[in-house]
Amino acid sequence: xxxQETYEHSMNDPQDFWAKAAAEIDWQRPWDKVLDDSKxxxxxxxxxxxxxxxxxxxxxxxNNGRAEQTALIYDSxxxxxxxxxxxxxxxxxxxxxxxxxxNMGVSKGDRVVIYMPMIPETVMAMLACxxxxxxxSVVFGGFAADQLAERIDDAKPKVILSASCGIEVNKVxxxxxxxxxxxxxSTYKPEHCLxxxxxxxxxxxxxxxxIDWQQACTQAQPVDCVTVAAxxxxxxxxxxxxxxxxxxxxxxxxxxxxxxxxSIRHVYNMKxxxxxxxxSDVGWVVGHSYIVYxxxxxxxxxxxxxGKPVGTPDPGAFWxxxxxxxxNALFTAPTAFRAIKKEDPHxxxxxxxxxxxxxxxxxxxxxxDPDTLNWxxxxxxxxxxxxxWQTETGWAIAADCLGIEQLPIKxxxxxxxxxxxDVQVLDEQGNNVAEGDIGNxxxxxxxxxxxxxxxxxxxxxxxxSYLSRYPGYYLTGDAGYADSDDYLWIMSRIDDxxxxxxxxxxxxxxEEVLASHPDVAECAVIGVADKLKGELPLGLAVLKxxxxxxxxxxxxxxxxxxxxKIGPVAAFKQAIIIERLPKTRSGKILRGTMxxxxxxxxxxxxxxxxxxxxxxxxxxxxxxIGYAKTE
Ligand code: COA
Ligand code: AMP
Numbered sequence: 240x241x242x243q244e245t246y247e248h249s250m251n252d253p254q255d256f257w258a259k260a261a262a263e264i265d266w267q268r269p270w271d272k273v274l275d276d277s278k279x280x281x282x283x284x285x286x287x288x289x290x291x292x293x294x295x296x297x298x299x300x301x302n303n304g305r306a307e308q309t310a311l312i313y314d315s316x317x318x319x320x321x322x323x324x325x326x327x328x329x330x331x332x333x334x335x336x337x338x339x340x341x342n343m344g345v346s347k348g349d350r351v352v353i354y355m356p357m358i359p360e361t362v363m364a365m366l367a368c369x370x371x372x373x374x375x376s377v378v379f380g381g382f383a384a385d386q387l388a389e390r391i392d393d394a395k396p397k398v399i400l401s402a403s404c405g406i407e408v409n410k411v412x413x414x415x416x417x418x419x420x421x422x423x424x425s426t427y428k429p430e431h432c433l434x435x436x437x438x439x440x441x442x443x444x445x446x447x448x449x450i451d452w453q454q455a456c457t458q459a460q461p462v463d464c465v466t467v468a469a470x471x472x473x474x475x476x477x478x479x480x481x482x483x484x485x486x487x488x489x490x491x492x493x494x495x496x497x498x499x500x501x502s503i504r505h506v507y508n509m510k511x512x513x514x515x516x517x518x519s520d521v522g523w524v525v526g527h528s529y530i531v532y533x534x535x536x537x538x539x540x541x542x543x544x545x546g547k548p549v550g551t552p553d554p555g556a557f558w559x560x561x562x563x564x565x566x567n568a569l570f571t572a573p574t575a576f577r578a579i580k581k582e583d584p585h586x587x588x589x590x591x592x593x594x595x596x597x598x599x600x601x602x603x604x605x606x607x608d609p610d611t612l613n614w615x616x617x618x619x620x621x622x623x624x625x626x627x628w629q630t631e632t633g634w635a636i637a638a639d640c641l642g643i644e645q646l647p648i649k650x651x652x653x654x655x656x657x658x659x660x661d662v663q664v665l666d667e668q669g670n671n672v673a674e675g676d677i678g679n680x681x682x683x684x685x686x687x688x689x690x691x692x693x694x695x696x697x698x699x700x701x702x703x704s705y706l707s708r709y710p711g712y713y714l715t716g717d718a719g720y721a722d723s724d725d726y727l728w729i730m731s732r733i734d735d736x737x738x739x740x741x742x743x744x745x746x747x748x749x750e751e752v753l754a755s756h757p758d759v760a761e762c763a764v765i766g767v768a769d770k771l772k773g774e775l776p777l778g779l780a781v782l783k784x785x786x787x788x789x790x791x792x793x794x795x796x797x798x799x800x801x802x803x804k805i806g807p808v809a810a811f812k813q814a815i816i817i818e819r820l821p822k823t824r825s826g827k828i829l830r831g832t833m834x835x836x837x838x839x840x841x842x843x844x845x846x847x848x849x850x851x852x853x854x855x856x857x858x859x860x861x862x863x864i865g866y867a868k869t870e
Contacts, residue, residue: 242644242655245505249658249687256658257284257688260501261493264536265299266290267466270493274685280706281693282685284494288469292492293337293370296535297330298464305538308512312564313359315545316556317406318439322359326538329363334461336360337367341462343431343450345397347372350475352396352429354378354387354418356405357545360435360452361521362531364400369473369492372465373397376475376487379522380405380414381742381808386485387421390477393487393695395427400452402435403442408550415442469493475695476524478630479745480704481734483752487695488524488630495633498659498689499533502634505642506626506657507568507601511538514564514596518544518557518571523742524630525604529570533634542566548575555588565596572604572741573611573625577771580611586618597621599641603628604741605773606729609650627653627729629715630743631691631705636660636682636715637727652726659687664721669709677720679733681712735830737766737774739810746776746830749811752804753778758786758793763820763828767837767866776801777837777866778814779857790816815860823847833857837866 249256254273261270271287297310306327313322324332345351351373355361361377368375376394378387391399399422405412415434422428434442435452444451473492477485503509507529515534519525521543534541542564548557548571557579561569600615600623607625616623622645626638639646639654646654656662661683664672672678684706690713694701708714716736719729732738735746749764760783766774778797782790794814801811821829824847835842836858844851861867 242640242646245640245643246656246658250661253659253685253687257497260688261285261288261497263500264290264493264496265295270469276685280684280702281698283470283692284491284688285469285497288493289466290469290493290496291370291372291464291466292473292496292532293333293366294464295496296366296369296532297326297333300326300538301330305511308538309540310535311359311362311541311543313543313545314560314564315358316551317408317545324359329366331461333363333366333370334463335456335459336363337370338459338462339433339452339455340367340373340398341371342455342459343398343433345371345373347465347467348471349373349398350376350394350396352376352378352387352391352394352399354380354399354401354414355435355521356380356402356414357520357543358402358435358437359543360402362543365474365521365527365531366535370464371462372467372471374472374474376477377522377527378477379520379808380412381522381806383802383804383806384417384420384424385804386806387417388424389485390487391421391425391429392427393477393485394475396429397431399429399432400435401432403437404440406439406545408547411439413440413442415440419445467492470692472692474527476527476630478524479736479743479748481736481745481747483745483748483750486700486704487697488691489693489695490633490689491692494688494690494692495532496536498634498687499528500536502657502689503529503533503537503539506635506638506640507570508599508641509534509537509539509568512540513567514540514542516542516544516560516564516566516569518548518569518575519604519741524633525570528633540564547578549578549582553588554579554583555591558589558592558594561594561597562592567596568599568601569597570601570603573602573607574605574740574772576602576611576615580614581771589618594619599624601626603635603653605738607651607653612650622648624648625650625653627717627727629717632686633689633691636662637729649726652722652728655725655727662721662727663712664719665709665712672720674723675720677718677730679708680715680717680719680727680729681709682715683712686713737776739766739774739776739808740772742808744776744805744809748805749776749778749801749809752801753780753797753814755804756780756793756797756800758782758788759797760784761820763830763833765830765834765837767834772810775813776809776811778811779817779820779833780814781817781819813864815864817857817860819850819853821853821857822849824849837861839867839869
């Protein structure tokens with residue numbers, strides 16, 4: 240079937256479309272309704288249905304003749320180690336870990352926070368939770384203790400799973416002190432921590448609270464899959480919003496399994512047995528969907544890579560992994576390719592490797608600049624597919640669906656809406672804009688299976704963040720346009736979210752931290768353009784009138800404070816002290832205007848600015864750190 244026909248089927252008869260997709264999943268009880276709108280706008284997919292996501296990801300392949308096929312390849316240049324797990328081995332180890340969790344009192348509906356590096360045990364931890372119906376919440380390792388504490392307070396996990404350390408190129412990052420500090424800061428306290436001691440660092444254990452991972456697994460018996468409702472939550476994943484407080488995106492079991500399986504086949508064109516590599520981190524949605532669930536549900540071999548595109552050891556790292564594991568498709572963020580291009584602009588490292596099994600490169604997570612796309616395509620001689628999605632949707636909203644029909648590529652556009660998504664572009668009043676005009680990109684409700692069902696413990700915030708701006712539509716938070724061929728062009732965020740190396744961060748969260756510094760009167764944080772990471776945060780702070788300290792002493796403190804409160808992943812390395820912030824007469828800080836000035840882009844003088852002269856002052860200060868250069 241061709242794209243247009245498939246898309247129309249999904250729009251005209253979503254119940255039939257998704258029922259057919261759901262037939263590829265093993266259900267313990269069939270659903271009563273494919274789409275249940277009785278609680279709209281909280282739509283439910285496959286209500287009445289019962290299944291287990293871990294069973295579908297592991298056990299059923301073991302039972303159906305794929306027991307000895309490799310399920311997971313762990314490739315870790317930072318520890319010089321590799322390990323493979325067949326579906327049987329992975330199932331067995333997950334079943335034992337699930338037994339250990341059960342011994343710790345974890346059962347269906349309990350939350351489990353996972354704060355771990357890119358090691359096989361992290362994947363096992365997620366699947367073990369799914370096996371017993373516990374709700375996992377993975378927290379990315381590059382976040383600081385305060386961020387972890389905030390997530391602990393929101394999710395209230397019975398148990399936290401962690402490891403003694405992570406490894407960043409050649410630095411050992413001790414996780415245990417961060418974990419201990421987070422639990423000290425959080426109001427809610429987990430009953431236990433299950434801790435994996437990695438050979439690179441030995442963590443001190445707290446008596447009574449901390450349990451050794453290996454020991455717990457040695458003492459545990461394997462447990463079977465627990466049946467859960469299709470509508471029961473599988474996981475919570477926190478993401479940045481407009482405010483400093485992260486939003487707990489909730490994903491269900493049934494709709495998620497169906498969407499994952501459908502998307503890996505139809506968007507990524509993966510057949511069972513193919514080898515799929517998502518070079519991301521399990522702490523992000525890409526890792527949840529395409530390192531763990533989708534490839535395993537589809538009986539693919541998935542690669543877990545503990546390394547970077549460059550520096551582990553060189554810019555040929557990705558080619559080495561592709562050759563060695565006969566990878567068929569790679570999914571990563573454009574920033575990873577910009578990093579490779581920077582170090583190896585002519586692609587000399589590629590010459591050493593045989594990429595004959597490699598069919599496609601998929602890029603997402605941030606806007607893909609045409610230069611990067613063209614460079615990758617010229618070098619690799621395979622289709623390079625830009626696709627657009629977000630933590631909330633869990634899978635692509637717009638893509639060239641290679642498993643359906645490859646459409647012509649227009650560099651800079653993630654192609655057309657994926658079947659299941661009714662994407663529209665609206666103006667401020669809620670009218671559809673004309674072709675080519677920029678507006679707010681929305682998805683008409685109901686969204687397809689697999690998208691967020693709510694925000695954890697906060698239905699009201701779900702409604703006001705996403706559904707109240709345009710009733711009947713989900714607000715993506717992205718602005719852009721559709722062209723005359725219905726290709727979508729995603730241009731910018733409409734909120735205070737910035738995208739640093741494919742990582743989504745909130746400028747509101749940065750501002751809260753800067754404002755907590757005793758010398759800061761007020762501040763703004765903007766995302767400025769960066770050739771490698773896409774965007775970088777830049778802080779602008781106004782000091783209190785009585786501060787006499789030198790700004791060269793204060794700026795490093797601001798930088799250290801953000802690293803301590805948000806984490807190294809924030810990549811906050813630049814701040815300037817200014818006399819005053821540009822504002823409208825009603826007091827709104829003109830962040831967009833400052834951003835244009837920093838990026839040396841044309842801007843319209845805001846009609847409501849209270850004092851235009853401030854903009855020149857800011858431009859001068861920005862020039863001292865290399866921004867606002869017009870030449
Ligand atoms: N645990 C602890 N610290 C972490 C971490 C983790 N899991 N992940 C990143 N960090 C730290 C890094 O060590 C770095 O710290 P530093 O300031 O001390 O150098 C900081 O967070 C920023 O990390 P990163 O964003 O990885 O930047 P980088 O400069 O080390 O590398 C790239 C740049 C482009 C190579 C890197 O961003 C990359 O590989 N990106 C791939 C894209 C990706 O995975 N995106 C995810 C969504 S698809
Ligand atoms: P995250 O939730 O971290 O995956 O970030 C999602 C956001 O990243 C989206 O809302 C977009 O702003 C941006 N994004 C992701 N993929 C793309 C893409 N292919 N093109 C443009 N922006 C993208």
